[in-house]
Amino acid sequence: MKNLPIIAFWALxxxxxxxxxxxxxxxxxISPMQVVFFRVLFGFIxxxxxxxxxxxxxxxxxxxxxxxxxxxxxxxxxxxxxFVKGCALLLSGVAGALSGSIPLFxxxxxxxxxxxxxxxxxxxxxxxxxxxxxxxxSDVFNENILxxxxxxxxxxxxxxLSVGASFIYAKKYVMPLKLKAxxxxxxxxxxGVLILLFITDFNGINNIWQDTHSALGLVIGLGLLGTGLxxxxxxxxIEKLGALKASSITYIPPVVAxxxxxxxxxxxxxxxxxxxxxxxxxxxxxxxxxKKV
Numbered sequence: 001m002k003n004l005p006i007i008a009f010w011a012l013x014x015x016x017x018x019x020x021x022x023x024x025x026x027x028x029x030i031s032p033m034q035v036v037f038f039r040v041l042f043g044f045i046x047x048x049x050x051x052x053x054x055x056x057x058x059x060x061x062x063x064x065x066x067x068x069x070x071x072x073x074x075x076x077x078x079x080x081x082x083f084v085k086g087c088a089l090l091l092s093g094v095a096g097a098l099s100g101s102i103p104l105f106x107x108x109x110x111x112x113x114x115x116x117x118x119x120x121x122x123x124x125x126x127x128x129x130x131x132x133x134x135x136x137x138s139d140v141f142n143e144n145i146l147x148x149x150x151x152x153x154x155x156x157x158x159x160x161l162s163v164g165a166s167f168i169y170a171k172k173y174v175m176p177l178k179l180k181a182x183x184x185x186x187x188x189x190x191x192g193v194l195i196l197l198f199i200t201d202f203n204g205i206n207n208i209w210q211d212t213h214s215a216l217g218l219v220i221g222l223g224l225l226g227t228g229l230x231x232x233x234x235x236x237x238i239e240k241l242g243a244l245k246a247s248s249i250t251y252i253p254p255v256v257a258x259x260x261x262x263x264x265x266x267x268x269x270x271x272x273x274x275x276x277x278x279x280x281x282x283x284x285x286x287x288x289x290x291k292k293v
Contacts (some may be wrong), residue, residue, distance in 0.1 A: 005240040012233045013249055017256020019098075019226040019266060020092040021219035023224035027088035029207045029214055036080040037196045038208070041221050043227025044189040047182065050232055056183040068187040070196075075166035077199075082159025089152030091267045096257020097137055097277040098156040099242075103250050103284045104130040104165030113168055123287050130283020143156050181235035189227070223278075250279060270283035 026035045051057050087095045104127055111123075134157070173186065208215050237249070254277055261267040 004250060005237060008233050008237055008239070010239045010252070013252025014059065014231075014256055015225050015230055016249070017096060017253035018260060019222055019253070020087050020096040020140055020257045021260050022157060022221040022226070023084045024092045024095075024234050025089035025211075025214040026208060026218040026222070027084055028067065029203065030222070032035040032081055032084040032088055033196070034202070034205045035084045035218065037200045037205075038195075038218050039080055039084075039222040039227055040076055040189055040192045042223025043231070044186070044193055045067070046224055046228030047185050047189055047231055050184040051180075051182045054180070054182055056180040057179065057186060058183070059181060061179060061187065064174075064177055064179075065187075067169075067177070068184075068191050071166055071174060071184075071188045072167060072191035072195060074162050074169060076188055077161040079166070080160050082155045082157075082162060086152045086156035086159065087194060089149045091261060092265065093154055093261025093267050093269045094197065094273055095152070096254045096261070097273060097280065098134065099160060099257070100254040100277065100280040100284065101130060101134050101157070102160045104134075104280070105161045106167045108218065108247075109165055109168045109233065110171075113174065115133070125263060126133075126283045126286030128283070128285065130280050133276040133279025133283060137273055144187050146226065150199055172264055181238070184262060185231045189231075249286065251265065 023035060026038075030038075083095070083099065086098065088100075107123065108127060137153075208218060234249070258269060258274065258277065262269050
C-alpha cells in the first residue's frame with residue numbers, strides 16, 4: 001500500500017499524543033511507578049511476540065546486556081516515570097506541550113558528547129527559542145511562583161532529558177552493534193520490566209481495576225498501543241521514510257495532547273501555553289534545519 005507509511009506516521013502521532021490523558025487518568029488510582037510498570041509490561045508483550053515472529057532474538061546478544069540495561073533506564077524507566085509524574089501534577093495538555101522539548105535536549109547532549117555535531121548559529125537560535133517556550137509554559141514569571149507546579153514541570157523535563165540522553169547513548173554505543181530494531185526494543189523493555197519488578201511498590205496496584213475506562217486506557221492505550229505497537233510503527237517508519245522524516249513525528253503528539261485537553265477533556269489551557277508550544281516547535285524546526293544552512 002503506497003500511502004501506508006504516511007498513514008502510520010499520523011497514526012503514531014495520534015497514539016503518542018493521546019498517551020498524556022491516559023497517564024493522567026491512571027495516576028488517579030495508582031502511583032506513577034505502578035503506571036510505568038503496567039505500561040512497560042503490556043508494551044513488552046507485543047514487541048516480544050513481533051521479535052519472535054521475525055526471529056530477531058539471539059542468545060549471543062545478551063553479552064551486550066550492560067548497554068540494554070542503560071537504555072532501559074534512560075528510555076523506559078526514568079523517561080516514563082518523569083512523564084507519568086508530570087501528567088499527574090499538570091494539565092495533560094501542558095504536559096504534552098513540554099514533551100516537545102525532547103529534541104532540544106537531544107541536540108544539546110549530541111553537541112556535547114558527539115564530535116560530529118556542531119552548534120551553528122541557526123541551531124543555537126533554535127535551542128534558545130525552544131527553551132524560552134519551556135520557560136513560558138512553566139509559568140515562572142507568575143507573581144505567585146507557588147501557583148506554578150514546578151514539581152510537575154521538572155518531572156517532565158527529567159523525562160525529556162532522559163529520553164534525549166538515550167538517543168545519544170544509543171547512537172554512540174548501541175547502534176554500532178548492528179542489531180535489529182525489534183530485538184533492541186525487546187531487550188530494552190524486557191530489562192525495564194525486570195528493573196521495575198524490584199523498584200515498584202505493588203501495594204494498592206489493583207486499584208486501577210476500579211475504573212474500567214482508566215484501566216483500558218492504561219493497558220490498551222499506554223501499553224499495547226502507546227508502547228508496544230508504537231515502537232513497531234516507529235521502526236517501520238524509519239525503514240520506509242528514513243530517520244530524518246521519522247524524527248519529525250515529535251511535532252505531532254504535543255498538538256494532539258492540546259486538542260484532546262481542550263476539546264475533549266475540557267481543560268483550561270491558557271493562551272500563553274499555546275504560544276509557548278509554538279516556541280518549542282519553532283526551536284525544534286530551526287535545529288532540524290541546521291544542516292541545510
